[in-house]
Amino acid sequence: MSQLEIKDLHVSIGEKPIVKGLTLTVRSGEVHAIMGPNGTGKSTLAKAVAGHPSYTITSGDVLLDGKSVLPMQPDERARAGLFLAFQYPSEIPGVSIANFLRAAIQARLGEGEELDATGYYKRLYSKMDLLQIDRKFTSRAINDGFSGGEKKRCEILQMAMLEPKFALMDETDSGLDIDALRIVADGVNALRSTNLGVLMITHYQRLLGYIVPDHVHVMWDGRIVKSGDKSLALELEAKGYDWVKNELVPA
Amino acid sequence: MSDVTATESLPAPIADTVDNPVSGIDQTAGNFSYKMDYEFDAGTGLSEKTVRYISSVKKEAPWILEFRLNALKQFLAKPMPTHWATKDLENINFDKIRYYLSSGQKPKRTWEEVPDDIKKTFERLGVPEHERKFLAGVEAQFDSEAAYSNIKDIVSKQGVIFVNSTEGLREHPELFRKFFGKVIPTGDNKFSALNSAVFSGGSFIYVPKGVKVAQPLQAYFRINAENFGQFERTLIIADEGAEVTYMEGCTAPKFSTSTLHSAVVELVALKGAKIQYITVQNWSANVFNLVTKRGVAEEDAEVRWIDCNIGSRLTMKYPGVVLRGKRARGEVLSIALANDGQHQDTGAKMIHAADDTTSNIIAKSISVGEGRSTYRGLVHIPKTLANCRNNTECDALLINEHSRTDTYPAISVRGRKNSVQHEASVSKVSAEQIFYMMQRGLSEGEAMSLAVNGFVNDLVKEFPMEYSVELKRLIELQMEGSVG
Numbered sequence A: 001m002s003q004l005e006i007k008d009l010h011v012s013i014g015e016k017p018i019v020k021g022l023t024l025t026v027r028s029g030e031v032h033a034i035m036g037p038n039g040t041g042k043s044t045l046a047k048a049v050a051g052h053p054s055y056t057i058t059s060g061d062v063l064l065d066g067k068s069v070l071p072m073q074p075d076e077r078a079r080a081g082l083f084l085a086f087q088y089p090s091e092i093p094g095v096s097i098a099n100f101l102r103a104a105i106q107a108r109l110g111e112g113e114e115l116d117a118t119g120y121y122k123r124l125y126s127k128m129d130l131l132q133i134d135r136k137f138t139s140r141a142i143n144d145g146f147s148g149g150e151k152k153r154c155e156i157l158q159m160a161m162l163e164p165k166f167a168l169m170d171e172t173d174s175g176l177d178i179d180a181l182r183i184v185a186d187g188v189n190a191l192r193s194t195n196l197g198v199l200m201i202t203h204y205q206r207l208l209g210y211i212v213p214d215h216v217h218v219m220w221d222g223r224i225v226k227s228g229d230k231s232l233a234l235e236l237e238a239k240g241y242d243w244v245k246n247e248l249v250p251a
Numbered sequence B: 001m002s003d004v005t006a007t008e009s010l011p012a013p014i015a016d017t018v019d020n021p022v023s024g025i026d027q028t029a030g031n032f033s034y035k036m037d038y039e040f041d042a043g044t045g046l047s048e049k050t051v052r053y054i055s056s057v058k059k060e061a062p063w064i065l066e067f068r069l070n071a072l073k074q075f076l077a078k079p080m081p082t083h084w085a086t087k088d089l090e091n092i093n094f095d096k097i098r099y100y101l102s103s104g105q106k107p108k109r110t111w112e113e114v115p116d117d118i119k120k121t122f123e124r125l126g127v128p129e130h131e132r133k134f135l136a137g138v139e140a141q142f143d144s145e146a147a148y149s150n151i152k153d154i155v156s157k158q159g160v161i162f163v164n165s166t167e168g169l170r171e172h173p174e175l176f177r178k179f180f181g182k183v184i185p186t187g188d189n190k191f192s193a194l195n196s197a198v199f200s201g202g203s204f205i206y207v208p209k210g211v212k213v214a215q216p217l218q219a220y221f222r223i224n225a226e227n228f229g230q231f232e233r234t235l236i237i238a239d240e241g242a243e244v245t246y247m248e249g250c251t252a253p254k255f256s257t258s259t260l261h262s263a264v265v266e267l268v269a270l271k272g273a274k275i276q277y278i279t280v281q282n283w284s285a286n287v288f289n290l291v292t293k294r295g296v297a298e299e300d301a302e303v304r305w306i307d308c309n310i311g312s313r314l315t316m317k318y319p320g321v322v323l324r325g326k327r328a329r330g331e332v333l334s335i336a337l338a339n340d341g342q343h344q345d346t347g348a349k350m351i352h353a354a355d356d357t358t359s360n361i362i363a364k365s366i367s368v369g370e371g372r373s374t375y376r377g378l379v380h381i382p383k384t385l386a387n388c389r390n391n392t393e394c395d396a397l398l399i400n401e402h403s404r405t406d407t408y409p410a411i412s413v414r415g416r417k418n419s420v421q422h423e424a425s426v427s428k429v430s431a432e433q434i435f436y437m438m439q440r441g442l443s444e445g446e447a448m449s450l451a452v453n454g455f456v457n458d459l460v461k462e463f464p465m466e467y468s469v470e471l472k473r474l475i476e477l478q479m480e481g482s483v484g
Helices: A042-050 A074-080 A097-106 A117-130 A135-139 A148-162 A178-191 A230-239 A241-248 B048-057 B062-077 B087-091 B116-124 B129-137 B153-157 B165-171 B190-198 B431-438 B444-460 B465-480
Strands: A003-013 A016-027 A031-035 A055-064 A082-085 A166-170 A197-202 A215-220 A223-228 B138-142 B145-149 B161-164 B203-207 B217-222 B233-238 B243-251 B259-261 B264-269 B274-281 B287-297 B302-309 B314-317 B320-323 B329-338 B343-352 B358-367 B372-381 B389-398 B404-413 B419-428
Touching: A003 A042, A003 A197, A016 A031, A016 A042, A016 A055, A016 A197, A016 A223, A031 A230, A042 A055, A042 A074, A042 A082, A042 A166, A042 A197, A074 A082, A074 B431, A082 A148, A097 A117, A097 A135, A097 A148, A097 B444, A117 A135, A117 A148, A135 A148, A148 A178, A215 A230, A215 A241, A223 A230, A223 A241, A230 A241, B048 B062, B048 B190, B062 B190, B161 B165, B165 B203, B165 B233, B190 B264, B190 B287, B203 B243, B233 B243, B233 B274, B264 B274, B264 B302, B274 B287, B274 B465, B287 B302, B287 B329, B302 B314, B302 B343, B320 B329, B320 B358, B329 B343, B329 B372, B329 B444, B329 B465, B343 B358, B343 B389, B358 B372, B358 B404, B358 B444, B372 B389, B389 B404, B389 B444, B404 B419, B431 B444, B444 B465
Parallel strands: A031 A197, A031 A215, A082 A166, A166 A197, B138 B217, B203 B233, B217 B243, B233 B264, B243 B274, B259 B287, B264 B287, B274 B302, B287 B314, B287 B320, B302 B329, B314 B343, B320 B343, B329 B358, B343 B372, B358 B389, B372 B404, B389 B419
Antiparallel strands: A003 A016, A003 A055, A215 A223, B138 B145, B161 B203
């Protein structure tokens, strides 16, 4: 059982405060959704937790199983078990998905340990079967010329292979049509387990119809202003973000 | 004969595992020099006496001595090409260079006959057991003589001649004299003249009509004495319809003073023949690598240069193809990696001299740290020709803000019936790409080397398997030290 604790976190971009005191705990096996309008700091939260160099954490802490990740480089955080599914994944021309994942898994092995290639491909193909991804996919360069749906499936495949303790999913539904959304959601659902905690960031309730969260948090101006179960998402959908603004945000 | 032994002046082996990776083999074993007694030594400096000494040691025919002496005159008369090339050339001290060293052995025929200390070198270079057997087909040049040269049975049964330059000129003058110095005339440039004066080593290959050599012929070169210039001379003739691939990998131990490598490579592809010449150059960072490489392609023939430059202090090399027969094809695929203190000045030349000829140039360069890469291209299609095509792509990748890249394409295409296409790009590895890869658990250095390997990936695929794996590892090693 693992635990990701975000404690009174404050994040700035340059001089501008974006996240202003956010506290949240996610445990293994739980799926949390953070909802909120654009510009409220949801993506900033995800990137700051992952260690993006453009985001400065001005106060607060992020603990993974009780240990602060803040002194760690992004790659150390990743190897410790934090995975960020990007809203806009980078293209890496010439680097195939298979080679990229292989390098990422090799990076998790100890000094002098060599990846077993046969075992690796076996596992890769079984994950691809699970996620219903065509095997030809692995020879394509990472995200290079991918459609929106392909990029998101590529993120889910990486998540499946790297088996993180916690996945931060940043607007995984953005840019997807309804079919692509269903495929991606099926993939995430297939990966749900007692060993994985998920923090889903989304603007719309739509995604939550496919990936049903255990907890829903409403974010506004850099803070969580209301938490509840999945019914909160429906209530939010019905009442709109004006409801949050008028009733939930302290004047 | 000289009693000077080069080992006396050699520095202690340097146990550096990163800076001077060895091409072709285990990279941790590259920085050493092995003890070797030189039986023949032309001393330092260049004069008529030096040239005469080299020629006499090699027991050459009078016409070759004549050729050498004429070349020396041309070398001395020619100015440094610093009006267009880098001023760094002026730092070469020709008086401090040794132009000829040899242990005086005859080229070896079988593995058993190879001296133990040279076998030991292969061992230290980490050549695996199965590859040592493979070396039975290898022309390995230790210093200025081929210490080991054995044409595989299959190759010689096919009538292929694969010898060193001395033996080629001595034993087969009727074959080699016709083309020797014809593709690249002595006076082509200052360094081709230098090579013509003092050349030793290198391969002379003749592939008879219609013979297709199944496996690549290989050569390893290394410089193993301080201040010792290496001036190998290679001439490959593929007779009508013949096909051959030649690969050379260069390794050199690290020395504190500059060394000079100045080779001349001439390729002749007769009607319908195909020659592919692959180089992975990884000289240590104090070597001036000034090489002239050119091929002639007759009717329906193809000459293809695959050229990869990772090492050296300064490389100046522009492999070229003269497309002399109709429908001839020429291609240069080039990768250059310039790290701190390095300047890779590379490119390609395509001279169209017949109708329906096509040429293709793809050049990719990576500049790291304060490294500098320069692309110089020459494409010439005169207006008297028709249906000639050239495609040139040059892509540069800059790793950080102090690195530098320049592109000087000179394309002269005349006439209404010819076409040319030129594309160039300069890109950077973005911070977002690096973050993306680090988020998957790769260190910054690993992320960078993956991005760089991706950049050259489509070209590396053209390399034979063992070279592409090697190249990938070399790039990884180069990138490791470039971040943080």
